[in-house]
Amino acid sequence: NPDSAGFAFPEWAYKPESSPGSRQIQLWHFILELLRKQEYNDVIAWQGDYGEFVIKDPDEVARLWGARKCKPQMNYDKLSRALRYYYNKRILHKTKGKRFTYKFNFNKLVLVNYPFIDMGSSGRGVPQSAPPVPTGGTHFRFPPSTPSEVLSSSEELRSPGVFSTVARRMARGSVSDCSDGTSTNSELEEAAAADERAIGPDRAFRGLLAPRLPHESLFRFYGGHPTPAGLPRPAPRVHADPLSPFPVSPLPGPGGLLSPALSMMGSHFSFNPEDMKHYLQAHTQSVYNYHLSPRAFLHYPNIVVPQPHRPTPEKPAPHHLQAPPMPLPLSQQQADDAHASPFKFKLQPPPLGRKQREAGSSLAAAASSSNHASSFTGAGPNVGPAVGGAPPKIKVEPVSDLSEEDVEVTDISEEDELNPNSEDEEGDMFPPLPHSRHHHHHLKNGSGISPSAPHPEEDPDDDEEVFKTPATPPPGGGGAFPLMGLKTEPGQAVAPVSPGGTRCIPLKLRFKRRWSEDQRMEADGDREEAEDKKVLGLMLPPAPTQRRASSELQRATAQLSLENAGC
DNA sequence: AACGGAATGT
DNA sequence: ACATTCCGTT
Numbered sequence: 001n002p003d004s005a006g007f008a009f010p011e012w013a014y015k016p017e018s019s020p021g022s023r024q025i026q027l028w029h030f031i032l033e034l035l036r037k038q039e040y041n042d043v044i045a046w047q048g049d050y051g052e053f054v055i056k057d058p059d060e061v062a063r064l065w066g067a068r069k070c071k072p073q074m075n076y077d078k079l080s081r082a083l084r085y086y087y088n089k090r091i092l093h094k095t096k097g098k099r100f101t102y103k104f105n106f107n108k109l110v111l112v113n114y115p116f117i118d119m120g121s122s123g124r125g126v127p128q129s130a131p132p133v134p135t136g137g138t139h140f141r142f143p144p145s146t147p148s149e150v151l152s153s154s155e156e157l158r159s160p161g162v163f164s165t166v167a168r169r170m171a172r173g174s175v176s177d178c179s180d181g182t183s184t185n186s187e188l189e190e191a192a193a194a195d196e197r198a199i200g201p202d203r204a205f206r207g208l209l210a211p212r213l214p215h216e217s218l219f220r221f222y223g224g225h226p227t228p229a230g231l232p233r234p235a236p237r238v239h240a241d242p243l244s245p246f247p248v249s250p251l252p253g254p255g256g257l258l259s260p261a262l263s264m265m266g267s268h269f270s271f272n273p274e275d276m277k278h279y280l281q282a283h284t285q286s287v288y289n290y291h292l293s294p295r296a297f298l299h300y301p302n303i304v305v306p307q308p309h310r311p312t313p314e315k316p317a318p319h320h321l322q323a324p325p326m327p328l329p330l331s332q333q334q335a336d337d338a339h340a341s342p343f344k345f346k347l348q349p350p351p352l353g354r355k356q357r358e359a360g361s362s363l364a365a366a367a368s369s370s371n372h373a374s375s376f377t378g379a380g381p382n383v384g385p386a387v388g389g390a391p392p393k394i395k396v397e398p399v400s401d402l403s404e405e406d407v408e409v410t411d412i413s414e415e416d417e418l419n420p421n422s423e424d425e426e427g428d429m430f431p432p433l434p435h436s437r438h439h440h441h442h443l444k445n446g447s448g449i450s451p452s453a454p455h456p457e458e459d460p461d462d463d464e465e466v467f468k469t470p471a472t473p474p475p476g477g478g479g480a481f482p483l484m485g486l487k488t489e490p491g492q493a494v495a496p497v498s499p500g501g502t503r504c505i506p507l508k509l510r511f512k513r514r515w516s517e518d519q520r521m522e523a524d525g526d527r528e529e530a531e532d533k534k535v536l537g538l539m540l541p542p543a544p545t546q547r548r549a550s551s552e553l554q555r556a557t558a559q560l561s562l563e564n565a566g567c
Numbered sequence: 568a569a570c571g572g573a574a575t576g577t
Numbered sequence: 578a579c580a581t582t583c584c585g586t587t
Contacts, residue, residue, distance in 0.1 A: 024577095026579070071581070077568095082580055084570065099568070 027082050028091050028104075030065055040064075051104035052095055 034040045035053055044061050047054040055061050058076035066074025083102060086092040095101040 024579090069580085074581080078581060078583090080569075081571085081582080085580075087570095094569075096569095 025068060027065065027079070028086060030068060031061075032104075034061065034064065048095065048098070048101065049103060051106045053102060053104070054098070055100040055102070058100055 031044065031053070034044045035046060043057045043064070044053060044055050046052065055076075058079075062074050062076045062079045065079055066072055083092060084094075087094070090105050092102050093105055095103050
C-alpha cells in the first residue's frame with residue numbers, strides 16, 4: 001500500500017465537506033457550510049468576532065443537521081452537546097455571555113499550521129486577539145470560495161476567514177437532507193450562483209495562479225492575524241510563498257497541527273532528526289504534489305530533505321496548474337515509516353475506563369494501577385515529587401493530560417502566557433480546558449501530593465512553556481525556527497526514564513507519554529488510511545484543466561450529492 | 568442556557 | 578472517532 005504512504009494529509013482534509021456522499025459529514029463542517037450560505041443567514045450567521053457565529057434559530061439548525069444526518073430526533077440540546085465536544089478539541093469554544101454563540105478557534109490553528117509565518121519576531125507584540133472585524137459589516141463571511149480567490153490578494157491573506165475550499169462549493173447542496181424536500185436542485189444552483197456573486201470582483205486574480213486541483217478542497221488557512229482592513233500591514237512574513245501555502249489544516253487533525261518544528265512519531269513527539277526528516281519529506285512531497293512554490297520548502301538546518309521524485313520531469317514550477325498530486329513512490333524508508341509517521345493525536349482522549357467506578361472497586365484499583373505507569377504528567381521539572389507511591393488515582397483528565405494539548409505546543413507564538421488572565425475572550429484563546437485538573441481529585445493516598453497543586457504552571461496553556469524550554473537555537477541556522485534544536489540526539493535529548501526516579505522529566509519527555517494503547521494504536525496504526533486513500537483516489541484524479549475543471553467537478557459533485565439525497 | 572458524564576450507536 | 582441520547586447539575 002504504497003500510496004497510503006502514511007503521512008501526507010490527514011483524512012479530514014479530503015472531506016472538508018463534501019465527499020459527495022458524505023454522510024459522514026461532521027458537525028463543524030456542516031456549520032461552516034450553513035454559515036457561508038446566505039440563505040441561512042437567519043438561521044445561523046457570523047457575528048461578532050472572527051470566527052464567532054450565532055445560531056439564531058437553534059431549532060432550525062438542529063433540524064437541518066438532523067436532516068443531514070438523517071436523525072429526525074435531533075434537537076438543539078443534542079446538537080449542542082456535539083458542539084460542546086468540540087471544546088476539547090479546540091475546534092470551537094463558547095462565547096460566554098452570548099446566547100447560542102460559539103466561536104471557531106482559528107488563530108491558534110493558523111499559527112500552528114503555518115509555522116512558516118513568522119508572526120512576529122517583531123515581537124510578541126502582535127496582539128493575540130483578533131482585531132475587531134473590519135468588515136464594516138456586522139458580519140463577515142468566510143470570504144473566498146476558491147483557492148485562487150483566496151490566494152489572490154495579500155489582503156486576503158490577512159482577512160479573517162481564511163478558509164477556503166473548493167470543496168465547499170462542491171458541498172453545495174449538502175445542506176439538503178434526505179427527507180425534507182426543502183433543498184432542491186434549484187436551491188443548489190441558486191446557492192452556487194449566489195456564492196459566485198458574493199465572491200465579487202475583488203478576486204481579480206482568480207485563476208491567476210492558483211492551481212485548482214480537486215484536492216485543493218482542503219481547508220486552508222492563510223495568514224495569521226487578521227488585520228483590520230484599514231490598516232494594511234506589511235506583507236506577512238511568510239517563509240513560504242504566500243501564494244503557495246502549504247496545505248494544512250486549520251484543525252486539529254491528525255498531522256495537521258504539528259509544526260515542522262516537531263515531529264510526531266506515533267504518539268510521541270520527537271526532536272529526532274530522523275523524524276524531522278520524515279516530516280519534512282512529507283512536507284516536501286506536498287509541495288511537489290501541490291505544485292507549490294519551491295519557497296514553500298521548509299528548511300531546517302542540518303536536515304537534508306530528499307526531494308521526492310516526480311514522475312514527470314517537470315520542475316516544481318510554482319504556478320502550475322495541474323498535475324495531480326500523487327502519491328509518489330516513497331522511498332524505502334518512507335515506506336517503512338509510513339505507519340509510524342502519520343502523526344496523529346487525539347484531541348479527545350478516550351474516556352478512561354473509569355466507569356466501573358461505582359461497581360467494582362477492586363476493578364478500579366487495578367485499573368488505576370496499571371494505567372498510570374506513565375501518568376504523571378505533572379511533574380514539572382522540579383516539582384515532581386515523584387510519587388513514590390502509587391500514582392494517585394486521580395481522574396485522569398484527558399485533555400489536561402498534556403498529550404493533547406501538546407498539539408498546541410506547537411503554537412509558537414502567542415497565547416496568553418503573558419497575561420494569564422486574559423482568559424478567553426477575544427482572540428484566540430483556548431478555552432480554558434473545561435476540566436482542567438482543578439477540582440476534585442482528592443488524593444486519597446496519604447502522600448499529600450496533590451496532583452494538581454504542585455504544578456501551578458501546569459495549566460493547560462503551559463504548553464508553550466514546554467515548548468520553549470527545550471529550545472536550542474540552531475547555531476547558524478536560519479533562526480526562523482528558534483524552536484528546535486534539531487541537533488539533539490535522541491539519547492541526550494530525551495532523558496531516559498529513570499527507573500524509579502521519575503522526577504525531572506525533561507519536558508520533551510512529557511510528550512512521550514501516552515495514555516493508552518489505544519492511543520498508540522491510533523497514532524500509528526493509521527487506520528483510516530483507508531479513508532485517506534480512498535478519498536485521495538477520488539479527489540485526486542488526473543487534474544484536467546484547471547478552471548473549468550472545477551466547475552465541472554462542482555457539477556458532478558452536486559449531482560452526487562443529490563443522489564445521496566435519500567437516506 | 569450551558570455543561571459534561573455516561574452509555575450507546577455507526 | 579464522532580456523534581446521539583439521556584440526564585443531572587450549575
